[in-house]
Every structure is written in C-alpha cells, then in structure tokens.
Amino acid sequence: MKTALTIAGSDSSGGAGIQADLKTFSALGVFGMSVITAITAQNTCGVTNIRELDEEIIADQIAAVYDDIPVGAVKVGMLSSAEITRVVAGALVKHGAANVVVDPVMVAKSGSRLLKVEAVEALIQFLFPIADVVTPNLHEAAEIVGFPVGNRASMERAAIAIKAMGPKYVVVKGGHLPGAACDLFYDGKEFAYLTNERIETKHTHGTGCTFSSAIAAGLAKRMPVFEAVAVAKRYITVAISHGFSLGKGVGPTHHFYELYSQAGVVGDGE
Ligand SMILES: Nc1ncnc2c1ncn2[C@@H]1O[C@H](COP(=O)(O)OP(=O)(O)O)[C@@H](O)[C@H]1O
Ligand SMILES: Cc1ncc(COP(=O)(O)O)c(N)n1
Numbered sequence: 001m002k003t004a005l006t007i008a009g010s011d012s013s014g015g016a017g018i019q020a021d022l023k024t025f026s027a028l029g030v031f032g033m034s035v036i037t038a039i040t041a042q043n044t045c046g047v048t049n050i051r052e053l054d055e056e057i058i059a060d061q062i063a064a065v066y067d068d069i070p071v072g073a074v075k076v077g078m079l080s081s082a083e084i085t086r087v088v089a090g091a092l093v094k095h096g097a098a099n100v101v102v103d104p105v106m107v108a109k110s111g112s113r114l115l116k117v118e119a120v121e122a123l124i125q126f127l128f129p130i131a132d133v134v135t136p137n138l139h140e141a142a143e144i145v146g147f148p149v150g151n152r153a154s155m156e157r158a159a160i161a162i163k164a165m166g167p168k169y170v171v172v173k174g175g176h177l178p179g180a181a182c183d184l185f186y187d188g189k190e191f192a193y194l195t196n197e198r199i200e201t202k203h204t205h206g207t208g209c210t211f212s213s214a215i216a217a218g219l220a221k222r223m224p225v226f227e228a229v230a231v232a233k234r235y236i237t238v239a240i241s242h243g244f245s246l247g248k249g250v251g252p253t254h255h256f257y258e259l260y261s262q263a264g265v266v267g268d269g270e
Pocket of ligand 1 (some may be wrong): 135137138151173174175176181183184196197198199200201204206207208209211233236237
C-alpha cells in the first residue's frame with residue numbers, strides 16, 4: 001500500500017485542510033495519514049477561530065508517523081506561525097522526508113489569514129530548501145517574491161524567483177487569473193503550462209488543498225513529478241466540476257473514488 005502524510009490545519013466544515021487532503025488521498029488510492037498543526041473553526045462562510053497546537057505535539061505526531069511507517073510523500077499545508085514552520089521543517093529534515101509538497105497556504109478564500117505575515121520568511125528559509133514541489137497561488141506567489149503576479153509573464157518571473165529559494169519544482173497556480181484555469185510548471189529549465197477551461201462555479205473551497213494533496217498522492221505512487229502534477233490537474237478539474245452547494249457560502253470540491261475511476265484519473269488504487 002502506498003502512503004501519504006498531510007501536515008496541515010483542520011477545517012471543521014470538511015472542505016479544505018486536513019479533511020480535503022485525506023479525502024483526496026483516499027480517492028486516489030493512497031493510504032492517508034495526518035499531522036494537525038492548528039484547528040480552525042471554519043465553515044463555507046469563513047473562519048471564526050483558530051487554535052494553534054503546541055510545537056511539542058506537532059513534532060511528536062511527525063515522529064510517531066516516521067518512526068513507524070514508511071511515508072511515500074508528504075504534503076505541507078497551513079502552518080500558522082513561524083515557530084510551527086520551523087518545527088515542521090526541522091522534523092522533516094530529521095526524519096529524512098522524501099517527496100515533500102509544500103502548499104504555502106496564507107489566506108483562506110473568505111479572507112482570514114492562515115499564516116501570520118511574519119511567518120512567510122520562515123517558510124522561505126526553512127521549508128522551501130527541502131521542498132520537492134511548491135504550489136503558490138497568484139496571491140501567495142506575490143507575497144513570496146514581493147512583486148505583483150497576475151499574468152503569464154509575471155508568473156514566469158515569480159517561478160524563477162521561487163525556484164532560486166530552493167525547491168526542485170515550482171507550480172504557480174493560475175486559478176485566480178481571468179479566463180482559462182492555467183497553471184505554470186517550472187523545473188528550473190523550462191516552463192510548461194497546464195490549462196483547463198475555467199469552470200463557472202463559486203464552489204471552490206479547498207481547491208488548493210486538493211490539488212497539492214493530489215500531487216503528493218502521485219509522488220507516493222512514484223510518478224515522475226510532471227506526471228503527478230498533470231494527474232493532479234485532471235483530478236482538481238473533475239473535483240471542481242462536481243463541486244456542490246453545501247451550507248450558505250462557498251461549497252467544497254467533490255472526492256468520490258468511483259467518479260475518478262470513471263474519469264480515468266485513478267487506476268486500481270494498488
Ligand atoms: N473555476 C475553476 N475552474 C477550473 N479550475 C480551477 C478553477 N479555480 C481553480 N482552478 C484550479 O484549481 C487549482 C487550485 O488553484 P487556485 O484556486 O489558484 O488555488 P488556491 O485554492 O490555493 O487559491 C489550480 O489547478 C487551478 O487552476
Ligand atoms: C485549515 C485550512 N487549510 C487551508 C485552507 C485553504 O483552502 P483552499 O484550498 O481553498 O485555498 C483553509 N481554508 N483551511
């Protein structure tokens with residue numbers, strides 16, 4: 001059985017964070033494990049409270065998993081603070097983590113901050129150098145590089161600047177661009193665009209979490225990185241096209257094994 005670990009925040013409404021990650025792992029036929037960094041009181045309308053866990057229990061969760069179970073890939077999501085970021089990076093180094101996907105989660109779709117402004121520097125300093133893939137959206141890319149990112153030319157400049165911070169691959173997500181949903185993949189040499197038609201829906205809660213977990217699932221299945229990203233792009237497109245209205249606000253993406261096997265996104269799940 002292939003395994004993947006998510007290190008992220010809990011979303012009580014089940015659409016994003018740890019919950020979206022575990023649903024994605026399951027739908028893609030990978031055994032999911034989780035380390036919780038923070039608990040959000042959250043629903044489709046927004047985040048009403050955040051409680052960070054202390055660094056000791058975060059490090060102990062990571063040790064409990066790595067000391068016992070082979071981890072095929074790890075996805076890192078919400079880290080909340082600079083201290084948590086440092087502890088997670090240190091633990092991943094200590095345990096020799098491989099196939100590290102970092103989704104630099106900063107702000108929820110509803111506008112609440114999920115990573116303190118002063119923690120962005122720690123993310124760049126401690127986690128980017130050990131990341132295989134980093135997956136910023138346009139807003140996160142801009143906050144990381146310090147210039148606006150809003151079209152293909154600036155996405156390419158941002159990808160080059162982020163690559164120089166240490167990750168092996170960068171995917172700048174263009175979900176917030178006008179027009180097609182166009183993501184930029186950069187390996188340090190060439191750019192490749194992964195493009196799908198924009199799906200007209202407001203139900204996009206958890207899209208970034210789902211996409212980065214799907215990449216981790218592909219890496220856990222030992223796919224080459226570009227293939228894992230391409231499969232994740234197909235997965236997120238199907239997940240958004242079956243997104244649905246739940247609650248009063250922004251509904252979630254859909255994760256259902258049968259759907260993905262019919263769409264040819266997953267095999268037999270090994
Ligand atoms: N309306 C949409 N239609 C199709 N794909 C989308 C749509 N919105 C986002 N995506 C895709 O979903 C993934 C997550 O992107 P994005 O929304 O930019 O990230 P985040 O959730 O971190 O803000 C990307 O592959 C992006 O292209
Ligand atoms: C706990 C948690 N983690 C991450 C997100 C970002 O969600 P999205 O994938 O919609 O950007 C979120 N809303 N809550």
